[in-house]
Amino acid sequence: MRKVIGAAAIVMIAFLYVPIVAVIAYSFNASPVSYRWDGLTLDWYAELFQDEPLLATLRTSLLLGLVAGFIATVIGFLSAYALHRFPIRGKGVLLAAVAIPLVIPEIVIGVALLRTFSTVGMQNGLLTLVLGHIVIALPMATFVLLGAMRSLDPSVHEAAADLGAGVLGTFWRVTLPILRPALLAAFLLSFTTSFSNIVISTFTAGVGTTTLPIRIYSSVRTGLTPELNALGSLMVVLTLVVILVVGVGQMRRILAGSAP
Amino acid sequence: MSTVPAVALRGVTKRFGASVAVEPTDLDVADGEFFSILGPSGCGKTTIMRMIAGFESPTAGTISLDGRDVVGVPTRKRDLNMLFQSYALFPHLSVEDNVAFELRTLRVPRAELRDRVAAALDLVQLGEFRGRKPQELSGGQRQRVALARAVVGRPKVVLLDEPLGALDQRLRKDMQFELKRMQRELGITFIYVTHDQEEALTMSDRIAVMSRGRVLQVGSPTEIYDEPANRFVASFIGTCNLLDASAADGVARVEGVGVVPASPDTDGAVVVAVRPERIRLLPADAAQGIPGRVVEHAFLGDHWLAKVVVGAAVAPVQVQVPASVGADLLRGLEDGAEVRIDWSPADARVLPAEVAASAAQTQEVAA
Numbered sequence: 001m002r003k004v005i006g007a008a009a010i011v012m013i014a015f016l017y018v019p020i021v022a023v024i025a026y027s028f029n030a031s032p033v034s035y036r037w038d039g040l041t042l043d044w045y046a047e048l049f050q051d052e053p054l055l056a057t058l059r060t061s062l063l064l065g066l067v068a069g070f071i072a073t074v075i076g077f078l079s080a081y082a083l084h085r086f087p088i089r090g091k092g093v094l095l096a097a098v099a100i101p102l103v104i105p106e107i108v109i110g111v112a113l114l115r116t117f118s119t120v121g122m123q124n125g126l127l128t129l130v131l132g133h134i135v136i137a138l139p140m141a142t143f144v145l146l147g148a149m150r151s152l153d154p155s156v157h158e159a160a161a162d163l164g165a166g167v168l169g170t171f172w173r174v175t176l177p178i179l180r181p182a183l184l185a186a187f188l189l190s191f192t193t194s195f196s197n198i199v200i201s202t203f204t205a206g207v208g209t210t211t212l213p214i215r216i217y218s219s220v221r222t223g224l225t226p227e228l229n230a231l232g233s234l235m236v237v238l239t240l241v242v243i244l245v246v247g248v249g250q251m252r253r254i255l256a257g258s259a260p
Numbered sequence: 261m262s263t264v265p266a267v268a269l270r271g272v273t274k275r276f277g278a279s280v281a282v283e284p285t286d287l288d289v290a291d292g293e294f295f296s297i298l299g300p301s302g303c304g305k306t307t308i309m310r311m312i313a314g315f316e317s318p319t320a321g322t323i324s325l326d327g328r329d330v331v332g333v334p335t336r337k338r339d340l341n342m343l344f345q346s347y348a349l350f351p352h353l354s355v356e357d358n359v360a361f362e363l364r365t366l367r368v369p370r371a372e373l374r375d376r377v378a379a380a381l382d383l384v385q386l387g388e389f390r391g392r393k394p395q396e397l398s399g400g401q402r403q404r405v406a407l408a409r410a411v412v413g414r415p416k417v418v419l420l421d422e423p424l425g426a427l428d429q430r431l432r433k434d435m436q437f438e439l440k441r442m443q444r445e446l447g448i449t450f451i452y453v454t455h456d457q458e459e460a461l462t463m464s465d466r467i468a469v470m471s472r473g474r475v476l477q478v479g480s481p482t483e484i485y486d487e488p489a490n491r492f493v494a495s496f497i498g499t500c501n502l503l504d505a506s507a508a509d510g511v512a513r514v515e516g517v518g519v520v521p522a523s524p525d526t527d528g529a530v531v532v533a534v535r536p537e538r539i540r541l542l543p544a545d546a547a548q549g550i551p552g553r554v555v556e557h558a559f560l561g562d563h564w565l566a567k568v569v570v571g572a573a574v575a576p577v578q579v580q581v582p583a584s585v586g587a588d589l590l591r592g593l594e595d596g597a598e599v600r601i602d603w604s605p606a607d608a609r610v611l612p613a614e615v616a617a618s619a620a621q622t623q624e625v626a627a
Contacts, residue, residue: 153346153348155346155348156349156350156351158335158342158344159350160350161315161335162313162335162336162340162341163336163341163362164336164337164365164366165361165365166336169365173361174350177352177353178350180352
């Protein structure tokens with residue numbers, strides 16, 4: 001029995017990681033087709049950095065992820081703080097309202113956003129993209145932060161008041177620093193949600209604001225180019241760097257959604 | 261010591277909606293005193309403390325700190341600090357920064373801040389841990405950090421909310437004496453809230469015993485123990501035998517037993533309270549004492565405990581006999597043996613019976 005479970009675990013892990021390893025391997029494959037190995041090359045990386053249209057979509061996606069992630073984190077923090085600290089009437093309803101974008105199919109949200117933007121006469125562009133991405137990132141940011149706040153000892157705030165700190169002092173010197181890892185987690189989650197999103201972007205991107213996922217997805221029709229393997233490899237490395245910088249322990253707490 | 265009480269409560273009442281947490285209460289805590297508020301959970305002791313701290317405001321009445329009325333004054337402007345049950349240390353700050361928190365709020369100059377923090381950490385013997393985070397400390401060490409943080413600003417009063425609750429038995433005993441020592445060294449008024457009568461007896465100069473939102477008795481540990489004001493106090497502090505009796509002409513009679521040693525000064529229904537260690541166990545052929553039958557007995561190291569049924573329908577009387585004295589009589593004793601028990605009238609307290617009924621109920625609720 002133990003052997004079977006062990007074997008199943010190995011298969012699962014292989015299933016998770018083989019495609020990622022393959023992408024990295026093919027990014028160095030001199031042959032443009034994936035069924036043949038013609039030796040090592042860095043050509044695809046060179047090609048990637050000369051592909052100005054692709055790099056433009058990467059810049060759009062990064063900017064979009066940073067802005068939408070930042071705003072979602074700020075709004076999420078404020079909502080979570082209010083829901084946690086103050087006795088608000090209809091708290092359950094508000095929480096459900098925050099959670100709704102998580103369960104509504106993205107395609108529905110996308111259509112709804114497009115309809116709304118066109119009704120008020122907004123041109124699709126960076127602004128509509130940012131707004132759309134905030135909608136889908138906000139629930140995650142809010143719940144990560146709410147979880148962190150709930151796992152905090154409530155007497156910590158009383159202790160700060162007892163030790164002479166006012167409302168603002170307590171916030172800056174106690175609440176915010178304690179929640180810093182959770183804020184980072186909320187931001188990273190929001191950023192990733194935005195960066196990898198394709199459905200909402202399809203409805204809210206305008207001319208000149210194509211995002212990287214849309215660009216990659218549309219290139220499937222013309223065939224995946226090896227330079228995309230190079231791009232994928234760089235992203236994997238970047239992600240690993242972020243995890244190492246943030247710290248593995250911190251990452252585990254982030255994913256468990258609790259405070260330090 | 262000044263004559264102005266460090267903390268004075270006058271008619272302080274707290275209601276949460278329809279329920280009364282604290283009945284109108286008067287209380288004076290003297291300057292430099294180690295004062296305990298003792299009672300079962302839900303008796304209102306924590307509410308009183310939180311009102312003194314300023315986390316709750318009284319529904320009625322006044323609270324003064326050092327003669328100054330503080331109702332409406334926010335916590336941070338009250339010259340007191342609190343030691344929380346959960347310690348409430350700041351997890352993102354080192355031990356040193358936790359202790360320095362209040363001094364930074366007060367913008368104490370750097371050199372003075374450093375000295376005072378070091379002195380506070382020395383007091384709790386945690387100097388070498390100054391750079392650690394709270395998560396890296398044991399429960400007992402966290403407790404000490406919290407204490408250092410509470411006294412570093414030299415407050416008038418320190419409020420302690422069952423601070424030893426989370427510690428294991430052994431550490432708790434050590435900390436009891438340590439807290440008392442620090443309180444004496446610092447000369448700060450300590451108000452200590454607990455449900456543990458032993459803690460309260462060990463450390464306090466005076467104790468207020470509370471039940472169901474009411475302070476039943478205030479007194480020194482010996483007063484509380486030897487002269488309980490009513491049935492609740494008698495049974496909540498230590499073990500006490502309570503015999504329902506009727507008093508007339510200066511003697512107390514227990515139904516089915518007869519006259520027991522006591523000197524009632526009133527007539528009518530009373531409760532005779534006598535501590536197990538005040539009762540003597542005598543052989544069945546002794547000339548005096550109340551005849552009874554041993555239903556259970558046990559050797560507990562330094563003493564023997566025997567449960568003796570006297571009369572017809574009374575709960576067994578607990579008798580505690582020092583091992584050195586009880587050896588001869590109890591060693592060969594079998595359960596069911598006939599004995600006599602006796603005590604001196606001076607060791608029996610005669611308590612009013614009315615309070616007894618409601619207090620007994622309180623105790624059941626608390627249990």
